[in-house]
Amino acid sequence: MNTAIRNRATANRRPLHLALLLCPALLLAGCQSTAQVGSTTSGQNPQAMPPVASAQSAQPVKPVVAPAPAVTLGTPWNMPASFNGTLPCADCEGIATHLILLASHTYVLQETYLGIESHTTTQVGSWRYEDYRVLLDNPQRKLGYAVTSNHTLHQLDQDGQPIDSKQNYSLTLNQGDEDNALPLKGIFSYQGDIAVLKECSSGKVFQLTATPEALNLQNMYKKLQGKDKEALLAEVSGLLGSGDKGQDVLDIEHVQKLTTAGKCQ
Structure with a gap:
């Protein structure tokens, strides 16, 4: 990714x-x-x-x-922090998700839609941490995650509530450098x-x-x-x-x- x-x-x-x-x-x-x-042209590796x-x-x-020195900003992790996971998708095989949180409260969210017509989107914006939740501020898409452990985020629904599903909506903290x-x-x-x-x-x-x-x-x-x-x-x-x-x-x-x-x- x-x-x-x-x-x-x-x-x-x-x-x-x-x-x-x-x-x-x-x-x-x-x-x-x-x-x-x-x-570069589409489908080629950048040179x-x-x-x-x-x-x-x-x-x-x-x-x-x-x-870099550890920065926590009140979160359970040092900054910068990154999370990975493959989330459910209604019309594809899954969404390979990578979320990067910087100490400046900038985030980068990269999502790859898996399947026959696989494609990747990148979203950049500001994030905030409140009530044990990571909230991404983007006027076009409301997205947030509940902090369920020191190493795990769980995606929330559009109303900021936990998703009631047996499917896996979790992202896991990366322990090493990317x-x-x-x-x-x-x-x-x-x-x-x-x-x-x-x-x-x-x-x-x-x-x-x-x-x-x-x-x-x-x-x-x-x-x-x-x-x-x-x-x-x-x-x-x-x-x-x-x-x-x-x-x-x-x-x-x-x-x-x-x-x-x-x-x-």
């Missing part, structure tokens, strides 16, 4: 700054970028963008960090000199850390936009985490597509 969660020490998160694009020999030769805009070929380009090193890339689509731009991705479905803003692929994305952005620096539509995959000030951060692992659309479609 394409899901992602990573524990990190908040003090060592390094944001991606516009200044990383500057070449050390700028006055002698100028910066050159050979990054290409990549794309990582090629590294910047210029020997003068900055070469960021992904920092080695210790596990390290698979989560696909996200959003607007790539800058807040000051910090590169960010504004996720299309929720408007949530993820600050980009200084990974090699994030630098490639930044170079492609510069190549496409020149001096205008307008927002671009990006399709990426990466790992979620929390920054030193509790902000949502994204470690980009692959860049699938970058277009000049400038808005979510």
Whole structure:
């Protein structure tokens, strides 16, 4: 399942700054970028963008960090937390469900409908914890889970009540780290000199850390936009985490597509 969660020490998160694009020999030769805009088609695995070929380009090193400090937010688990399970489905073989809860109260819900026409949906939004329930705030879909143990969530009905059924509506806490890339689509731009991705479905803003692929994305952005620096539509995959000030951060692992659309479609 394409899901992602990573524990990190908040003090060592390094944001991606516009200044990383500057070449050390700028006055002698100028910066050159050979990054290409990549794309994938439906049914194909996303391919990582090629590294910047210029020997003068900055070469960021992904920092080695210790596990993030435990954050509970009043819940029975440390944050971030992720849950897995296959829930009943009326017209398919089951819904493979993965729920990620971040300390910033951002959630990512990924559901894969199993069967002949299998497909996956991703939902991003805000969550809250009250009365031993995890409630997902989304105007288009009301969804919540009862905390039935320190390791289990049980899906609630549309009225926030337990589902009376012999079928299994439970999600189980993952004990280990997840390290698979989560696909996200959003607007790539800058807040000051910090590169960010504004996720299309929720408007949530993820600050980009200084990974090699994030630098490639930044170079492609510069190549496409020149001096205008307008927002671009990006399709990426990466790992979620929390920054030193509790902000949502994204470690980009692959860049699938970058277009000049400038808005979510």
